[in-house]
Amino acid sequence: MLRQTLTRLEQADALDGAGDKLQTAVSATFRPRFLRDLLHGSPLGHPLHPVLVQLPVGAFMSAAVLDLVPSRSSTRAATILIATGLAGVAPAAAAGLVDWSEMTRDRKRVGLVHAAVNTVATGLYVGSLIARLTGHTTRGKALAYAGLSVAGAGAFLGGHLSYAQGGGISHAAPEVARIPEEWTVAGSLASLPDGKPVARTVGDTEVLLFRRGDEVTAMIDRCSHEGGPLSEGTVSDGCVVCPWHGSTFRLDDGSVVHGPAGNDQPVLPVRVRDGLVAVRRP
Structure with a gap:
């Protein structure tokens, strides 16, 4: 029944109207590109939202444990932890909304x-914190445990979004395991246009190859954000731009320069011998 409910939720187009309005508001609020890149986690090469949620989750869980201890000092410490957790909600929510x-x-x-x-x-x-600060400790504890239960349901949905639906994960990383471990010829050097990305099949995986003179760089062609074909994108200042959503990666090391991608793009070792370009799994 739980799985059926999640499937219905994924297909609930009645939510699209509210979602579109919220997306418009998010785009208007977080308009500067540097801010969106920061919240995506692009400078880190790792999504920022999962990092930021550790503060409120850790604080709220710790407060729940301390609320079980019948002492004034534990109650005071739990109140401080709840205030700390609430302070961490805004940045975590901002990163999550941008993603x-x-x-x-x-x-x-x-x-x-x-x-x-x-x-x-x-x-x-918030109600728990107010109750605690106004001397209604029992009510504050009850509200905190209710909040923790609801937050648990939210965490379950977040886990489904990430692990079952692939939201926020690198869509390029699984492709690396499909690259042969031994050197495998991807094509001849002469067949690669200079200064233009092209795709070649290695094993059963598409690989982007980019030639600069006699040097060639290679990376997984499938964009880490949503799997777009990077070889169909443009190259500028040593970076390739995904044609689907504009994620930008450095060709030499795969580091993400601009989002919405939060993960770096996997690069592959390249060998050029006798005019043949070969790649292998890192």
Whole structure:
């Protein structure tokens, strides 16, 4: 029944109207590219949202443990932890919303409910903090445990979004394992146009090759963001730009320069011998 509910949620196009309005608001709020890149985690080569959620989750879980201890000092420490967790909600939510705004519709539907559930959890924790600060400790603890339960449901949806639907993961990383471990010829050096990316099949995997004179660089052709064909993109200043969503990667080391990709692009070792270009798994 749970799986059926998740499937219905993925297909619930009734959520698209609200999702489109929220996406417009997110795009207007986080317009500067450097800010979007930062929230995507592009400078880190790793999505930022999973890193930022550790603060509120850790603080709220620790507060729940301390609330079980019948002492005034533990109650005071739990209050501080809840305040700390609430302070960490805004940056985590901002990063999550920016990532969400670049996802496919089925992921956006789950992500929208994920965000709504976490908003309810945040409201319960705000109520808990207010109750604690006004001397209503028992009510504050009850609201905190309710908030933790709701946040758990939100975390479940977030896990489904990431691991079942592939939101935020690198879509290029699984392709690396399909590259042969031994040197495999991808084509002749003469067949590669100078200064233009091209795709060649190595084993059963598409690989982007880029030639500069006698030097060749290679990376997985499938963009880490949503799997776009990088070889069909443009090259500028030593970087390739994905034709689907504009993610930009350095050709020499695969590092992400601009989002929406948060993950670096896997590069492959290259060998040129006797006029033949060969690649292998790193």
